Amino acid sequence: MADKIRISLDAMGGDSGPEVVVPGAALALERRPDIAFSLYGNEQRLRPLLDAHPRLRDASEVFHCEVAVAMDTKPSQALRQGRWKSSMWRAIEAVKSDTADVAVSAGNTGALMAMSKFCLRTMANIERPAIAAIWPTARGESIVLDVGATIGADAQQLIDFALLGGAMARVLFSIERPTVGLLNIGVEEVKGLEEVRTAGRLLREANLKSLDYAGFVEGDDLGKGTVDVVVTEGFAGNIALKTAEGTAKQIGGYLRAAMNRTWRARLGYLLARDAFDRLREKMDPRKVNGGVFLGLNGIVIKSHGGTDAEGFASAVELAYDMARNDLMHKIGQDFMHYHRGRFGTRDGLEGDQ
Amino acid sequence: MADKIRISLDAMGGDSGPEVVVPGAALALERRPDIAFSLYGNEQRLRPLLDAHPRLRDASEVFHCEVAVAMDTKPSQALRQGRWKSSMWRAIEAVKSDTADVAVSAGNTGALMAMSKFCLRTMANIERPAIAAIWPTARGESIVLDVGATIGADAQQLIDFALLGGAMARVLFSIERPTVGLLNIGVEEVKGLEEVRTAGRLLREANLKSLDYAGFVEGDDLGKGTVDVVVTEGFAGNIALKTAEGTAKQIGGYLRAAMNRTWRARLGYLLARDAFDRLREKMDPRKVNGGVFLGLNGIVIKSHGGTDAEGFASAVELAYDMARNDLMHKIGQDFMHYHRGRFGTRDGLEGDQ
Numbered sequence: 063m064a065d066k067i068r069i070s071l072d073a074m075g076g077d078s079g080p081e082v083v084v085p086g087a088a089l090a091l092e093r094r095p096d097i098a099f100s101l102y103g104n105e106q107r108l109r110p111l112l113d114a115h116p117r118l119r120d121a122s123e124v125f126h127c128e129v130a131v132a133m134d135t136k137p138s139q140a141l142r143q144g145r146w147k148s149s150m151w152r153a154i155e156a157v158k159s160d161t162a163d164v165a166v167s168a169g170n171t172g173a174l175m176a177m178s179k180f181c182l183r184t185m186a187n188i189e190r191p192a193i194a195a196i197w198p199t200a201r202g203e204s205i206v207l208d209v210g211a212t213i214g215a216d217a218q219q220l221i222d223f224a225l226l227g228g229a230m231a232r233v234l235f236s237i238e239r240p241t242v243g244l245l246n247i248g249v250e251e252v253k254g255l256e257e258v259r260t261a262g263r264l265l266r267e268a269n270l271k272s273l274d275y276a277g278f279v280e281g282d283d284l285g286k287g288t289v290d291v292v293v294t295e296g297f298a299g300n301i302a303l304k305t306a307e308g309t310a311k312q313i314g315g316y317l318r319a320a321m322n323r324t325w326r327a328r329l330g331y332l333l334a335r336d337a338f339d340r341l342r343e344k345m346d347p348r349k350v351n352g353g354v355f356l357g358l359n360g361i362v363i364k365s366h367g368g369t370d371a372e373g374f375a376s377a378v379e380l381a382y383d384m385a386r387n388d389l390m391h392k393i394g395q396d397f398m399h400y401h402r403g404r405f406g407t408r409d410g411l412e413g414d415q
Numbered sequence: 416m417a418d419k420i421r422i423s424l425d426a427m428g429g430d431s432g433p434e435v436v437v438p439g440a441a442l443a444l445e446r447r448p449d450i451a452f453s454l455y456g457n458e459q460r461l462r463p464l465l466d467a468h469p470r471l472r473d474a475s476e477v478f479h480c481e482v483a484v485a486m487d488t489k490p491s492q493a494l495r496q497g498r499w500k501s502s503m504w505r506a507i508e509a510v511k512s513d514t515a516d517v518a519v520s521a522g523n524t525g526a527l528m529a530m531s532k533f534c535l536r537t538m539a540n541i542e543r544p545a546i547a548a549i550w551p552t553a554r555g556e557s558i559v560l561d562v563g564a565t566i567g568a569d570a571q572q573l574i575d576f577a578l579l580g581g582a583m584a585r586v587l588f589s590i591e592r593p594t595v596g597l598l599n600i601g602v603e604e605v606k607g608l609e610e611v612r613t614a615g616r617l618l619r620e621a622n623l624k625s626l627d628y629a630g631f632v633e634g635d636d637l638g639k640g641t642v643d644v645v646v647t648e649g650f651a652g653n654i655a656l657k658t659a660e661g662t663a664k665q666i667g668g669y670l671r672a673a674m675n676r677t678w679r680a681r682l683g684y685l686l687a688r689d690a691f692d693r694l695r696e697k698m699d700p701r702k703v704n705g706g707v708f709l710g711l712n713g714i715v716i717k718s719h720g721g722t723d724a725e726g727f728a729s730a731v732e733l734a735y736d737m738a739r740n741d742l743m744h745k746i747g748q749d750f751m752h753y754h755r756g757r758f759g760t761r762d763g764l765e766g767d768q
Contacts, residue, residue, distance in 0.1 A: 200665045210600055213608055247563055247653040248525075255566055255650060281657025285665035297608060298651050300600040302658045304634025309662040312553050312638035316697050317670075320690035327690035334683025337673035344669050 066098040067385045068163045069378060070156035073103030074130035074149040076168030076367045076374070080107050083168065086374025087122075088115040093375075094382045100156055102127050102149040127152055133170045133367055140173030141180060150174060154181045157360035163385035166352075166377055168365035175211055175355065175364075182358040187397055190215070191357035192223050192296070193364065194230055195303055196350045196380075199287025205231050206284065208296040209303045209353065215295035217260035220244065224265060225396045226356040227291035228273035233387040235290060239272065243279035245294035245302070254278065261293075268403060272396040310345055348373035352380040361389060419451040420738045421516045422731060423509035426456030427483035427502040429521025429720045429727070433460050436521065439727025440475075441468040446728075447735045453509055455480050455502040480505055484530075486523045486720055493526030494533060503527060507534045510713035516738035519705075519730055521718035528564055528708065528717075535711040540750055543568070544710035545576050545649070546717065547583055548656055549703045549733075552640025558584050559637065559645045562706065563653035570613035573597065573646055577618060578749050579709040580644035581626035586740040588643060592625065596632035598647035598655070607631065614646075621756060625749040663698055701726035705733040714742060 073083045080103055091097055098121055101108055105126040112119040129148040131140045144151050150169045156162035158181055167174050175191070184191055192208035205227050208215070215223065224242050231240035244262050246254035258278070265275040276289050281302060284292060294302070321331040331338065343349070351373040353364040361384050365377035426436045433456055444450055451474055454461055458479040465472040482501040484493045497504050503522045509515035511534055520527050528544070537544055545561035560580050561568070568576065577595050584593035597615050599607035611631070618628040629642045634655060637645060647655070674684040684691065696702070704726040706717040714737050718730035 200668050213600070245654060247566070247650055247657075281654040281659075282661030282664070284658055285661030294654075297600055298654050301598060301634040301647075301651050301655050304600075305637055305655045305658045306634075306662045308635030308638030309659045310666060311635070313663060313666050313694075313698065315553050316694055320694045320697075321687060323690060323693070327687040330683040330685070330687025330690070332683070333686065334674060334680040337676060337680035337683070340676070341669050341673045344673075345666065 066096045067094075067382050068098045068100070068161065069381055069385070070100040070102065070153040070162035070165045071378075072150045072153040072165070072167035072169055073101045073108055074127070074169070075174075076365065076369065077133060079103070079130070080111050082369065082371055082374050084108065084111040084115060084118065085371035087378055088118040089371055089375035090378035090382070091118050091121055094379055097121060097378075097382060099123070100125060100153070100162055102152040102156075103130065125152060131169050131173050135170060135173055137172040137176035140170075141176050144173070144177070145180070151177050151181065154178050154360075154362060157362065158182055164361045164363065164381040166363045166365060166381045168367050168369060168374060168377070170367065171210070171353070171364055174362065178355050178358055178362045182360045182362070184357055185359055185393070185397070187401060188222050188357045190219055190222075191355055192226060194227055194354040194356050196234070196352065197284055197292070197306075198344070198350055199285055201287040203235070203350065204284070204287050204290055204292060205234065206292045206294070206299060206303065207356065208294065208299050210296045210300035211355070213295065213297045215257065217257045217264060220257060220261035220293055220295070221264060221400075222357065223293045224261070224273060224275070224291065225400055226393060227293060228270075229392040229396050230354060230356065230384070230389060231290045232272070232392060233384060233389045237290060239274045240290035241274045241276040242291040242293060243276045243283065243289035245281070245292050245298060246278040247280065248278070268400065270396075270400060270403070272399060307347070314345070348376060350376070352377035354380070354384065356393070361385065419449045420447075420735050421451045421453065421514065422734055422738070423453040423455065423506040423515035423518045424731075425503045425506040425518070425520035425522055426454045426461055427480070427522070428527075429718065429722065430486060432483070433457070433464050435722065435724055435727050437461065437464040437468060437471065438724035440731055441471040442724055442728035443731035443735070444471050444474055447732055450474060450731075450735060452476070453478060453506070453515055455505040455509075456483065457481075457502075478505060484522050484526050488523060488526055490525040490529035493523075494529050497526070497530070498533070504530050504534065507531050507713075507715060510715065511535055517714045517716065517734040519716045519718060519734045521720050521722065521727060521730070523720065524563070524706070524717055527715065531708050531711055531715045535713045535715070537710055538712055538746070538750070540754060541575050541710045543572055543575075544708055545579060547580055547707040547709050549587070549705065550637055550645070550659075551697070551703055552638055554640040556588070556703065557637070557640050557643055557645060558587065559647070559652060559656065560709065561647065561649040561652050562656045563649045564708070566648065566650045568610065568648035570610045570617060573610060573614035573648070574617060575710065576646045577614070577626060577628070577644065578753055579746060580646060581623075582745040582749050583707060583709065583737070583742060584643045585625070585745060586737060586742045590643060592627045593643035594629040595626045595644040595646060596629045596636065596642035598634070598645050598651060599631040600633065601631070621753065623749075623753060623756070625752065660700070667698070701729060703729070705730035707733070707737065709746070714738065
């Protein structure tokens, strides 16, 4: 059997901290037994929880940290107070020092991104990291990035996001050449943001082996799953993500109200209960929990702060899959090919002669 | 009884042209009998349709136009080919020449906006028009603008949109001081786009009588209906709108599939049929059909191109409501108060002494 995947956990992150992180990790370990965990956090709080999960305890090393980054701490403040010593920082640092393959935190997004950037730094050739979300669609799942790491992106940054998302799609969906679309308003080549149009032209010209550029997509293509990867800058991406979440909740509310209005509706609901359960499961946000920070020298997974053990487990499993399938290596390869294709290389030119 | 509301129709607009426009107008007339229509389009096609709706025929004047703007015509091309003479242009022109109070077209959005801008011009003090959408929410309806008239907006333009949307909310919802939020990522004052932060500060300082500035809202506040008016620039607004439409369709698809899987589910569906019908009606896009062009010297309503007679009727009724409640006058007042508040006036200053 292959080596274990080493996952570092910010055990204090999230609304409930260790009370969710520990049982969540235990659940993930049941389904992915080849994980070795490093838990960063308050040892006194962690020990009794680990004792309740002996298998996890045996697969874990605990590193005591005095400091935990609160959920409402501003990024700059988190860096000032939590650098070097907080559970969040040390979980990320484990990736940097190669004692972990990937880090997971349910701590606050801004602080986690600020620390990840500061600790891991962006990859060579990449100016800005992105947060990639997994988006449930009518035909399965897509990857959408950036959903809020930074505001605005120029054409080159959008191309970087396309390459990053493409590599993640190959890992997550096991497709050789995932389709990639640029989020825009209107699908005609003349429409929309200048940066998006330029990125589209360059992606088309580049004709990459690692991804299949499919042109512009619009907001309604997200739910349809028109492409495997949707690329956008962080402002529009974040608004799209939250709008979709809000719409799903809104319709769920309508449905509940409608099913409660008459006795016939209530009876119908009882009969169709399995169907409703399936629907609920399909829309369960816990199933696709985990934003992936891409573009840094290491992978960090952000779990929802308010999730439960099941949701945290799915973030851990996502982390596992990214590491097991060597996402960082694939990203490195894709960028190398892209830049080689753009500029040519002496070797390549000589070889052709 | 008050004067009739005069509505000009681009009878050739939309995927089906007169075949939807005429029966749609007839439906609207049943519910709003005090409308006088001017129909612009091919008289030969219109006459037989009008003969099938004698009440509408009696309330309509037909103006023959040789030219119709096709649904796939680019805005610049539409202007070149259709200015002065197309049914779309002439319906808009009727508002300019004050032979109509409001114009309705189901023609293509880009062409309709280009012609509306060229013909009606933006109002004094306003740099750019916006398209306002009516958004169904968990607590009723909100107004969202801009959903795609232009890309990007500086702080002053966002404030203009807030004033325009506020006036429309007073008309549509009969509220004296509608709440207005700025769409952003994160609700803290330090977050998000610079332009949005500046607009927020200025709106807070202005403390307007015509609207109640409620701070930043996020994508999920759209479906919740947190505020009466959500203000954003056109790129993010268009993506939010289409993302919500796509998500609603996606969930509808899940639901249909779930209800068809087993005989129990199918039976449950039959029993709860009324509830499902209510849900479908709540999500019916025809009920809120109509984008309102704001910021021009006259009101133009854009109906969905692919709508049916019922949907077109609701766009006509929206047009009616805007004109009957004198939206243009309210907008004028709000802008006057806003600018007077900012700069003071000699009269005002002298009066205070």
